[in-house]
Amino acid sequence: MRRFASVALLLAFGSLAGVTPGAAQTGSAPPGVQPDGTVTSPAIAVPYSDLASPEAHALFPRLLAEGAKAPPITAPIARSRAFYDRMNSDRVARMRERYPVVIHPETIAGVPAQVVLPASGVAAANRRRVLINLHGGAFLWGAGSGGLVESIPIANLGRIQVITVDYRQGPEHTFPAASDDVEAVYRALLKHYRPRDIGIYGCSAGGILTAESVARFIHDGVPVPGAIGTFCGSLLDLSGDSSWVAPLLNGQGVPTHRLGFGDLPYFRGADPRDPLVQPGLSPALLAGFPPTLLITGTRDMAMSSEVRSQALLERAGVEAELHVWEGMWHAFFSDPELPESRQAYRTITDFFARHLGHSTRDPGHIAPDRSR
Amino acid sequence: MRRFASVALLLAFGSLAGVTPGAAQTGSAPPGVQPDGTVTSPAIAVPYSDLASPEAHALFPRLLAEGAKAPPITAPIARSRAFYDRMNSDRVARMRERYPVVIHPETIAGVPAQVVLPASGVAAANRRRVLINLHGGAFLWGAGSGGLVESIPIANLGRIQVITVDYRQGPEHTFPAASDDVEAVYRALLKHYRPRDIGIYGCSAGGILTAESVARFIHDGVPVPGAIGTFCGSLLDLSGDSSWVAPLLNGQGVPTHRLGFGDLPYFRGADPRDPLVQPGLSPALLAGFPPTLLITGTRDMAMSSEVRSQALLERAGVEAELHVWEGMWHAFFSDPELPESRQAYRTITDFFARHLGHSTRDPGHIAPDRSR
Numbered sequence: 163m164r165r166f167a168s169v170a171l172l173l174a175f176g177s178l179a180g181v182t183p184g185a186a187q188t189g190s191a192p193p194g195v196q197p198d199g200t201v202t203s204p205a206i207a208v209p210y211s212d213l214a215s216p217e218a219h220a221l222f223p224r225l226l227a228e229g230a231k232a233p234p235i236t237a238p239i240a241r242s243r244a245f246y247d248r249m250n251s252d253r254v255a256r257m258r259e260r261y262p263v264v265i266h267p268e269t270i271a272g273v274p275a276q277v278v279l280p281a282s283g284v285a286a287a288n289r290r291r292v293l294i295n296l297h298g299g300a301f302l303w304g305a306g307s308g309g310l311v312e313s314i315p316i317a318n319l320g321r322i323q324v325i326t327v328d329y330r331q332g333p334e335h336t337f338p339a340a341s342d343d344v345e346a347v348y349r350a351l352l353k354h355y356r357p358r359d360i361g362i363y364g365c366s367a368g369g370i371l372t373a374e375s376v377a378r379f380i381h382d383g384v385p386v387p388g389a390i391g392t393f394c395g396s397l398l399d400l401s402g403d404s405s406w407v408a409p410l411l412n413g414q415g416v417p418t419h420r421l422g423f424g425d426l427p428y429f430r431g432a433d434p435r436d437p438l439v440q441p442g443l444s445p446a447l448l449a450g451f452p453p454t455l456l457i458t459g460t461r462d463m464a465m466s467s468e469v470r471s472q473a474l475l476e477r478a479g480v481e482a483e484l485h486v487w488e489g490m491w492h493a494f495f496s497d498p499e500l501p502e503s504r505q506a507y508r509t510i511t512d513f514f515a516r517h518l519g520h521s522t523r524d525p526g527h528i529a530p531d532r533s534r
Numbered sequence: 535m536r537r538f539a540s541v542a543l544l545l546a547f548g549s550l551a552g553v554t555p556g557a558a559q560t561g562s563a564p565p566g567v568q569p570d571g572t573v574t575s576p577a578i579a580v581p582y583s584d585l586a587s588p589e590a591h592a593l594f595p596r597l598l599a600e601g602a603k604a605p606p607i608t609a610p611i612a613r614s615r616a617f618y619d620r621m622n623s624d625r626v627a628r629m630r631e632r633y634p635v636v637i638h639p640e641t642i643a644g645v646p647a648q649v650v651l652p653a654s655g656v657a658a659a660n661r662r663r664v665l666i667n668l669h670g671g672a673f674l675w676g677a678g679s680g681g682l683v684e685s686i687p688i689a690n691l692g693r694i695q696v697i698t699v700d701y702r703q704g705p706e707h708t709f710p711a712a713s714d715d716v717e718a719v720y721r722a723l724l725k726h727y728r729p730r731d732i733g734i735y736g737c738s739a740g741g742i743l744t745a746e747s748v749a750r751f752i753h754d755g756v757p758v759p760g761a762i763g764t765f766c767g768s769l770l771d772l773s774g775d776s777s778w779v780a781p782l783l784n785g786q787g788v789p790t791h792r793l794g795f796g797d798l799p800y801f802r803g804a805d806p807r808d809p810l811v812q813p814g815l816s817p818a819l820l821a822g823f824p825p826t827l828l829i830t831g832t833r834d835m836a837m838s839s840e841v842r843s844q845a846l847l848e849r850a851g852v853e854a855e856l857h858v859w860e861g862m863w864h865a866f867f868s869d870p871e872l873p874e875s876r877q878a879y880r881t882i883t884d885f886f887a888r889h890l891g892h893s894t895r896d897p898g899h900i901a902p903d904r905s906r
Binding site for chain 2: 198411489509
């Protein structure tokens with residue numbers, strides 16, 4: 163009877179009624195809530211998600227162990243870049259085996275880039291379309307191999323040209339150097355493509371930069387692209403529930419210092435309230451955004467930023483398609499072996515296939531009025 | 535330097551690298567991960583989300599305190615029903631003030647129901663449409679006032695007729711009594727409405743029952759409705775990350791016993807692998823589902839079930855629109871004062887406005903092929 167009543171309360175009442183704390187909690191103080199809404203708990207143990215794939219379950223502890231090998235925090239930036247480049251180069255090799263592509267380097271408007279083409283050829287419907295990828299890596303690393311990791315499966319599965327851009331990063335460069343570079347590349351592409359035929363997407367720093375670039379285009383009076391994707395990073399600084407819970411779910415406990423843009427060398431000296439840094443702060447800017455795809459996972463510290471960005475975009479009247487993968491961590495789709503990764507690639511290619519080539523004001527693509 | 539390197543690792547590497555555990559952790563053992571992927575942490579404190587509304591922040595600790603007043607777990611079912619009925623009746627009064635409606639009781643196919651109509655009249659576009667609401671309450675309570683809480687804002691804002699159904703519940707009745715009742719009401723409505731003009735939605739037990747009912751219609755060869763909404767409960771049993779984390783984020787700690795359908799008296803004797811209980815287990819059934827709206831929050835124990843249901847529906851080729859509200863708990867939109875609640879109501883009414891009245895096989899509404 164006790165068990166049933168507990169579940170009844172949970173179901174009916176939002177987990178807001180008294181449930182006996184778990185056996186996994188070995189501390190002495192019982193769980194509770196403080197007057198300011200802070201919740202507390204004694205020591206805990208949380209199993210890996212039983213709704214994720216077996217492949218993800220197997221990879222999760224291995225990834226945590228691999229992460230523990232990252233250079234010490236005092237290491238020079240070159241050493242950190244080399245570490246992540248090795249990891250990403252290994253992923254590129256695994257990607258290319260599954261998703262054959264042709265890659266050639268190019269310089270566009272003075273910015274280094276790589277053009278990734280499907281080995282099977284670009285689909286007829288995509289001949290006049292192009293995707294720009296902005297890689298992740300904390301605005302510190304990820305140039306080259308990191309961009310390929312994000313571009314190869316999309317180019318292959320979507321049968322579309324992807325250009326991954328090596329924008330300037332910290333600590334050598336600061337905001338808005340990366341936005342400058344993206345705008346330069348975008349303007350160069352506008353000589354050959356209609357805005358509606360261009361898509362931009364990225365993960366982590368690349369998701370943040372995608373949103374910042376669109377804000378910058380609007381600010382500069384440049385027509386926005388047909389659609390964008392902000393993954394594992396979106397229109398707001400890292401904040402909300404996931405900024406505390408994701409580290410916990412990745413075996414690091416709740417952080418003392420909640421990390422944010424202000425901790426990144428790239429944003430040194432930038433005003434965190436500047437909507438070209440956090441476009442989510444400006445409803446007027448958001449109203450000019452194109453349809454936006456948002457991707458995250460239940461163990462991604464950017465989840466809250468992503469879901470809040472969806473709400474803000476919709477309030478501004480913009481179509482915002484959200485996908486949250488169960489048990490998945492930050493940038494989970496960097497590893498191509500997960501079924502979840504493959505589904506994410508398809509979600510991305512389907513989204514751009516549906517949205518590119520239409521005017522963003524095409525009747526079939528106007529978002530419902532949510533300006534309330 | 536230390537701070538910056540930590541955030542760099544977090545951003546670049548999925549929170550998967552070594553971050554120093556927080557000051558909030560007072561236990562002795564450091565956080566970590568076990569070989570099976572279980573993560574551990576000493577005692578923790580997690581603040582309320584800084585991305586939710588001030589209204590939600592104020593309500594959160596008050597709701598937890600209110601929940602603590604729920605009848606003891608040994609109380610007779612009548613006392614629990616009276617407790618939740620008082621709470622829901624109070625909400626109904628607040629709802630009616632904001633969202634004027636006309637309500638009249640009706641019996642449809644022998645099943646008690648209430649018809650909720652907007653005081654300003656049904657919109658011209660909705661004259662031939664109807665929504666069925668299936669209330670929450672753990673398949674134990676919520677009849678009457680609970681159904682009105684979920685129906686009033688939708689009828690008023692959507693300017694559409696909503697019929698809330700008092701289906702049979704536990705402990706007096708067991709599965710599939712509720713599915714029987716919903717099918718009886720639905721068949722009666724089919725005498726007056728086209729399937730594509732009927733929508734079904736519900737929260738918690740009602741979200742689960744919405745999915746079970748559609749599975750049942752498909753099983754029985756009855757045409758499916760035009761669109762459905764499964765909120766705070768979906769196509770799968772409670773499981774995944776949120777089944778552990780949501781209780782933690784609601785001040786209850788990680789539960790010893792993870793609650794599920796098997797704990798509910800309504801499912802006594804039911805086979806948990808039966809796809810009429812968990813439609814998410816059957817790709818064949820899912821392929822017949824209509825466009826589905828999924829709503830949850832980052833503090834809802836059903837979040838993982840919702841996000842996994844989206845992935846399963848999409849894999850079956852069904853349009854599945856997901857909305858996750860930051861900092862929101864199970865059934866948050868039962869309280870009409872939150873800005874988040876109002877946005878959820880608009881999300882629901884917009885979704886049905888877009889999807890009802892079309893054939894689910896209408897070219898404009900065919901989901902992209904994701905059957906991979």
